[in-house]
Structure formats: structure tokens, C-alpha cells
Amino acid sequence: MHISTRDQIPHNKPTIGDEEIEAVVATLSSQELTMGAKVKGFEDAFSRYAGVSSVATSSGTSALHLALIALGISKDDEVIIPSYTCIAVALPIIYQQAKPILSDITDDYNISVEDVESGITEKTRAVVVPHMFGCPADIYEIKDLCDRKGIYLVEDCAQSTGALYDGQKVGMFGDVSIFSFYATKMMTSIQGGAVCTSNPDWLQTIKDLRYHDQCRSLMDDDPRIKYSYMMSDIGAVVGAVQLKKLDRFIDRRRKIASIYREEIGGEVIHPPEDARKKHVYSRYLIRTSFDPSKVIERLQSYGITAVMMHLPPLHNRILLKEFNKDAKFPKTDEVINSAISLPIYPSLTDEEAIYVAERLNSTMEEL
Ligand SMILES: Cc1ncc(COP(=O)(O)O)c(C=O)c1O
Structure with a gap:
């Protein structure tokens, strides 16, 4: 396959069709742009999809912030999170003047249940479990641990x-769960998020606090x-169209993953497969013994953008160092130094996926 400079394969890209564009134009024409019926319509549809009641928010970060407030997380409380994840998982804990305590990860890039257990102290109030890269974490084990220790999941x-x-x-197991609909997520509302919970008091708190002028x-x-x-009505209509396409997006991502x-040949570690888990491949990470930056540079010369994810790891960040002074995160360090995230998004064609695989194979032979 010949890829010219016009045909660069990006690492990720939203899949936006005519229906999203028409929905935005219709909403703009209606002049109803914020907190109108469209947001309520999206929340109802997302609650049906998720299987639990939802409140739409401006982002995943604000969703997590509101969730922590609803749970009563406050100054000096400890909240356990993994060392290999997006910084957005730590920030809302810091907004609350609570302490993000890090745990190492396992081979599927999710938080290690044993490490969570050893990190629990009398100050631990909650564990935030990101299902990383589309792969569910060992949620039964974590839920059982949280129940035994009396902390929120x-x-x-x-x-x-x-x-x-x-x-x-996923999202049906925790006391509270949060979602992000940022442009490059599984589905998008441009920017946006949601908090889900079956606890009516927490739902009410989240609705009350989401908007500064919200009053009874x-x-x-x-x-x-x-x-x-708040989520805007523009975001909500885009989100509502994308939600209808989500199952197709997932099928497409899983097809690309199977390609x-x-x-991809050679000594490559692919994402782990587990019969209990349906992976949706928001990212496709491989690990090799080659220097990731050299592989990435070579792929770029072939018109393919691959990246290293979540650098630097949270335990090396200035913002978090004081909370995790002497702790070691060997699995995170191993993954950080070897993992490469390949292009994956619903509009990536089979032909392009095969081209990426071929170029990766030849890169590994050349290096
Ligand atoms: C695991 C995780 N949690 C939370 C967030 C925050 O979402 P948002 O970007 O919508 O604020 C992200 C964003 O990338 C994420 O990857």
C-alpha cells in the first residue's frame, strides 16, 4: 500500500458523520445552547445504555470531582489510584485537598489488587479504578476488597x-462511576463526561453542585x-448521536485489534485476553524489547503516528511525589519503558491496519 504525505495515519481521530453535523446545526438554530432538554435527553439515553442513572458533566475530570465531593472525600483523606494512568485521575483528589496514594499495575495495565490492599490505611476512603485502554480491571476482586475494608469503589x-x-x-460495579466523552474517547460529546450512581442522594448532590446557579x-x-x-446542548446532541453508534464503534475497534x-509478528506482547473481559480497545498497546522512541520515529517516517502513553508516570510527577515518597512501582516502570500505542479508531480501514502491522514488522527487522 502506498501512503503519501496526505495519507498520514494519526494515532487517534474522532469519527464524526453527517448526523452529528446536522444535530449541531439544528441545535444552534434552536438557540437553546446550555442545560436545555438536549442534556436531559442525553442523560436519559446514557442512563439506559449504562444501566445506571447518570448526570452529564463538562468533562471526565469534572465528573470525577463531583463524584468525590458526593462521597464526602475531603482534606487529608487518602484515595488510592494506579501509578500508570492519566493525570486527570489524580487532579480531582488534589482539588479536594485529599491525598492520591499510588498502586502499581498488573500485566493488563490495570491497578494491582494486592498493591491496593497493601496501600490501605485508616485514612483510606476510596479507590478509583480506571479500566485502562478499554480493558476492564479485576473488578470483582477490587469490589470485594473495598467491601471488606469499608471503602468506596x-x-x-x-x-x-x-x-x-x-x-x-463497566460502571455498574462501583459505588459511583465516571465516564469521559472527550474527542478521542470511545464516543464523544466534543468535551464532556458523566457520573453514574444508583444512590439518589449522591445523584442529587451532583446535580445541585454541577451549576453555580442551580437552586430549588x-x-x-x-x-x-x-x-x-455543565455539558452544553451542542455537546449533548453530538453525544446522543455517537451513543447510537457506540456498539458499531466497538465492533470496529475489536476488528482492528484482531488484525x-x-x-504483527516477532517478539511482541499484545494486550492480554481474558474470557471474563470484553476489551473495547480505546488503545492498542504493544510491548517489545526495542527502544519505543526509535520504533515510533521509524513508524513516523512511514506516515504512521504511534505514541508512548501517560508520560511521565504519576509517581515521577512533581505534583504527586510528596504523597508517595519511598514507594516503588516496578511494573509501571517496565511498561512505561516498553509500551507503544498504535493507531486505533473506528474509521481506520483494514488496509491501513495491515499497513501499520507490516511497517511495524519491518521496523523491528531493521532496528
Ligand atoms: C482514565 C481517565 N480518567 C479521566 C480522564 C479525564 O477525562 P476528560 O479528559 O474528559 O476530563 C481521562 C482523560 O483522558 C482518562 O484517561
């Missing part, structure tokens, strides 16, 4: 909307600190 489904664990959607009556002088974390698994 927050599922972070930002990278895994639609993934299944034991046939059940005109004279209501609610003393709580409120935010500006990579089949076509």
Missing part, C-alpha cells in the same frame, strides 16, 4: 465505555460551593 470508565466484565457493563427556588441561598461543570494480533 469509584470506577473510572473514561477509556472503556461499553466494555464488559462477566457480561456486565428563587430565594434559595444554598451555602454549598458550586461549580460550572494487529494476527498480522
Whole structure:
């Protein structure tokens, strides 16, 4: 296959069709742009899809912030998160002046249950479990641990909307779960997110705090600190169209993953497969013994953008160092130094996926 400079294969790209564009134009024409019926319509549709009630937000980060507030996480509380994930998982904990305590990961890039257990202290209030790269974490084991220790389980489904664990959607296991609909996620509302919970009090708190002017009556002088974390109607209509396409997007990502698994040769570690887990491949990470930056540079010369994910790891970040001074994260370090994320998105064609695999194979022979 000949790829000219016009045909660069990006690492990721949203899949936007005419229906999304028409929905945006119709909403703009309606002049109803914020917190209107469209947001409620999206929330209803997403709650049906997720199997649990949802509140739409401006982002996954704001969703996690509101979730932690609803759970009562505050100053000096400890919240356990993995060392290999997006910084957005740590930030809302810091907003609350609580402490993000890091755990190492396992071979499927998800948080290690044993490490979570050894990190629990009398100050631990919650564990935030991101289902990384589309692969569900060992959620039964983590849930069981949280129940035994009396701490909250927050599922972070930002990278895994639609993934299944034991046939059940991620987001249905935690006390609270959050989602992201950022442009490059499984589905998009441009920017946006959602908090899901079956606890009516927490749902109400999240709805009350999401908007600074949210009040129950005109004279209501609610003393709580409120935010500006709303989803716009424009975002909501895009999200509603994308939600209808989500299962097709997932099928397509899984097809591309199967091409990579089949076509990439050599000593490559592919994402682990587990019969209990339906992986939705928001990212396709491989590991090799080659220097990732050299592989990435070579792929770039072939018109393919691959990247290293979540650098630097959280335990090396200035913002988090003080909370995790002497801890070691050997698995995170191993993964950080070897993992390469290949292009994967619904509009990547089979032909392009085969081209990526072929170029990766030849790169590994050349290096
Ligand atoms: C695991 C995880 N959690 C939370 C977020 C935050 O989502 P958003 O970018 O919508 O704020 C991200 C974003 O990339 C993420 O990967």
C-alpha cells in the first residue's frame, strides 16, 4: 500500500458523520445552547445504555470531582489510584485537598489488587479504578476488597465505555462511576463526561453542585460551593448521536485489534485476553524489547503516528511525589519503558491496519 504525505495515519481521530453535523446545526438554530432538554435527553439515553442513572458533566475530570465531593472525600483523606494512568485521575483528589496514594499495575495495565490492599490505611476512603485502554480491571476482586475494608469503589470508565466484565457493563460495579466523552474517547460529546450512581442522594448532590446557579427556588441561598461543570446542548446532541453508534464503534475497534494480533509478528506482547473481559480497545498497546522512541520515529517516517502513553508516570510527577515518597512501582516502570500505542479508531480501514502491522514488522527487522 502506498501512503503519501496526505495519507498520514494519526494515532487517534474522532469519527464524526453527517448526523452529528446536522444535530449541531439544528441545535444552534434552536438557540437553546446550555442545560436545555438536549442534556436531559442525553442523560436519559446514557442512563439506559449504562444501566445506571447518570448526570452529564463538562468533562471526565469534572465528573470525577463531583463524584468525590458526593462521597464526602475531603482534606487529608487518602484515595488510592494506579501509578500508570492519566493525570486527570489524580487532579480531582488534589482539588479536594485529599491525598492520591499510588498502586502499581498488573500485566493488563490495570491497578494491582494486592498493591491496593497493601496501600490501605485508616485514612483510606476510596479507590478509583480506571479500566485502562478499554480493558476492564479485576473488578470483582477490587469490589470485594473495598467491601471488606469499608471503602468506596469509584470506577473510572473514561477509556472503556461499553466494555464488559462477566457480561456486565463497566460502571455498574462501583459505588459511583465516571465516564469521559472527550474527542478521542470511545464516543464523544466534543468535551464532556458523566457520573453514574444508583444512590439518589449522591445523584442529587451532583446535580445541585454541577451549576453555580442551580437552586430549588428563587430565594434559595444554598451555602454549598458550586461549580460550572455543565455539558452544553451542542455537546449533548453530538453525544446522543455517537451513543447510537457506540456498539458499531466497538465492533470496529475489536476488528482492528484482531488484525494487529494476527498480522504483527516477532517478539511482541499484545494486550492480554481474558474470557471474563470484553476489551473495547480505546488503545492498542504493544510491548517489545526495542527502544519505543526509535520504533515510533521509524513508524513516523512511514506516515504512521504511534505514541508512548501517560508520560511521565504519576509517581515521577512533581505534583504527586510528596504523597508517595519511598514507594516503588516496578511494573509501571517496565511498561512505561516498553509500551507503544498504535493507531486505533473506528474509521481506520483494514488496509491501513495491515499497513501499520507490516511497517511495524519491518521496523523491528531493521532496528
Ligand atoms: C482514565 C481517565 N480518567 C479521566 C480522564 C479525564 O477525562 P476528560 O479528559 O474528559 O476530563 C481521562 C482523560 O483522558 C482518562 O484517561
